Amino acid sequence: MTPDSPTTFTRETAEGAQEMASRAATAPAELQREVGSVLRLPEGTVVDASDVDVERGDDETMIINMGPQHPSTHGVLRLMMELDGETVLRTKPVIGYLHTGMEKTGEELTFQQGATNVTRMDYLSPLNNELVFALATEQLLGIELPPRAVWIRMLLSELQRVSSHLMWMATNGMDVGSTTMMIFGFRERELVLAFFEKTTGVRMNHNFIRPGGTAADLPDGWEDDVEVILDNVAVRLDDYDELLTGQPIFRERMEGVGAISAEEALALSATGPILRSTGVSWDLRRAMPYLAYDQVDFDVIVGTYGDNFDRYAIRLNEIRESVRILRQVLERLPAGDYRVQDKKVTPPPRARIDESMEALIHHFKIFTEGYKVPEGEVYVAVESPRGELGCYLVSDGSSKPYRLHIRAPSFVNLQSLPVMMHGGLVADAVATISSVDPVMGEVDR
Amino acid sequence: MVEPQAGMDQYLPILILFILGILFAGLSFVASSLLAPRKRPTAAKLAPYECGIIPDREPPQRFPVRFYLVAMIFIIFDIEIVFLYPWAVVFRHLGAFGLVEVLVFAGAVFVSFLYLVSNGALNWGPAKRLRLARPQRTTESTIARVGPEQGPGTGRAA
Amino acid sequence: MGARAPRRRAPGDAQVSVAGTEVDPASPVLPDVARAVGADGHEVLHPARDRYHEVVDAHRQAGFEMLADLTAVDYLAHPGRVLPDGVAPARFEVAAVLLSVSGRRRVRVRVQVPEDDPVVASVWDLYRGAEAMEREAYDMFGIVFEGHPDLTRILMPEDWEGHPLRKDFGVGRVPVQFKEAPGPR
């Protein structure tokens, strides 16, 4: 090694125990767990180590890194894979390459500022993160929202689901080889982002849904903007269907690949499209309705075989369902004020500050020290495009959350990757990662 | 019929081509050493690229046999092409006989390819593949829509 | 030709009656386990540390198919939390959220973990999904889960000292240029 070689670096990217060891170095029980052939032991049976085909010598297989910087791992996910030629035998995800300490930062910011931190976790659907943080805080505060605020939140979270699934269609098309789908998907997504920019001021990381309602009312003339989006997306979806579903290459890479059974999905706590693709119809919007989802008519899409094609079909039809929900929201969005009128929680409108001293005091108190949330702990979950997005919020009566834990659906869904990829090809691994749709921002928090 | 040039000079174009080849190869070496920025290759540049991870285990020596099978199939067709070149030079003289003769030759090589494929040389298929009964799945046929009336957990699709 | 696929054994008799009749998981009768109702209306259980594994297993038998979430909380700087009587507050607390898909219900199991020996039983053998969640709780709080197949760090680099989400671990703020920047140094 030339003197210039950075010897200090060889040690630093190696993650020691977090990495996958070679077959000789792993215990048979551990090896069998990693091979994923036995997920949950029926009681009373003892598995002998020889049941797993461990006779492969170490030099026959190759352990490679589908590492943090890789075009098809949707962010900085590092998969260590043991390959026999092209077949994937074992997989071990190594994560943490985007760990931002958001839960520690969450304890630093007041409830008023909390949304800015939470919204950067799942950057494909930021409004859902803000929604779950706002719902948890409101449950602790015990305040009731005016109907307009509830329906505005539903409008925004459904639009966010459309944009997130369009993004998935784009990157999934790119991963499976259709760059046309990438361009199509982003073109439609720009429509939704333009509406978000008009309503919340920014394309992403909106900080718009806050505890106590929303930051501002919808801009006037928002109905025809949403109308344009819905007509456009509804028409384009048939183009995507036509472009991809009949394609023999697309079918070959998606059908029968990355299959998982209902018991395995439930055992691995997978939620969202992965659980629904196995036939279990579990959608929080239907099962445990929050906001006003029980007054809106929509279908839960359930797959049959639990493979990549099912998840593709589920996401494609979920966009159609979201469009259907949005049309109903368009007609029935009630008038009224868009945030709760409780002086202690929501700051007064800017104009009133000049007139009344009391409004100025409230404004000053909310934005400097923040409002006090009664002591307690609460777990609230909403259905984000990737699954159950939960927020476990513990408050100690002060104006800052004592503990903020976000149950990220991608973090849990990643555990089902090794089971899905086991025995497939490396090319199938790429399609399976894309069908799990992990967002590393919320995986690593 | 083109009158073949007499004697040695019919090989002149081949000689010129040969010299040009050597010149081009030599020139590209000289040019790259002259123009390329003077940089000592650092250890990082010499290390294999593994998605940003510094590899601490040396790459495996033995590769599975499937990769070599692909190479062998390539060699079969490569040799076939080599034989086509001289045939192409004189195929006008040979007329119909030349055509039949090359078709027979190509058929023979193709038979060996069929044997290889039937033996599974190109079959890299994943060990685990859910073979599905229904061939033509569409985005509508593979899903079920659970309306509000059915409770959750019961919507087992057909 | 292809690699011999290890025989895929159907993973055990499924506790889950995914299809068919809807199981109404009446909460299993557990004699001496303190119960409460959380601010979100979900039932909260406070088992002792040694009965934690048994309580979770009872719920799994009773039809709680999925472990939705498992996390830990460090109550070092907490002024004082409301606990049902008979539950001695300790520094750490592991909160597991169990979800019943067929019964549409959630239950939260909170178990106290003392500071001197932060060890609690792992529920990985009941719910395979707990593996990553417990690794994260170990990585962030240093709570050891007995029976966990490979309890290593998951988010932090391997050679990181300390457990970041503990209350006595500094935020690690780099002091910014302007003098009066808020927040502790």
Added chain:
Amino acid sequence: MGLEDLQHNFLTGRIEDLVKWARRNSVWPVTFGLACCAIEMMAVGAADFDISRFGMEVFRASPRQADLMIVAGRVSQKMAPVLRQVYDQMMEPKWVISMGVCASTGGMFNNYAIVQGVDQIVPVDVYAPGCPPSPEMLLHAILTLHEKIRTGAITRRRGAPAAAPEELAGWVPERPDAVRLGTPK
């Protein structure tokens, strides 16, 4: 016509200008998308904000074929050595755009997990502000870089360490000894 009205064209251009012109118009970025900024970088690559007008739509996955590294997103402590390794494996001439405030200064996450500014690891050429920078902002940063390539010195100013400008030499560590900052107590 005299010498003075001879326009500047291919014949009269200096070799150095032609090389710089060629480099400027085909800068290939390496895919280094980390967090939210990566989504905006992809939006720049897509049809609406079309980066291929500048010959850059080819996002090379391997650093061997890339000239520009757009650090799009927050760089965590675990990712820092990986970033340095990918940067080292890129061929000269290479440039770095630090996209977003998280990459430039650690942004709103001033804590233990984020490297406070990517210029502690790799020498940065253009900083793009914004969180995330809107696609127009990133295009502006790219055009600034193009301008810098067109007018800058042909051999990278970091070619020979001696050539580094004085005021930057002391501050930007060309070869940081340990990339991973110690754990703040």
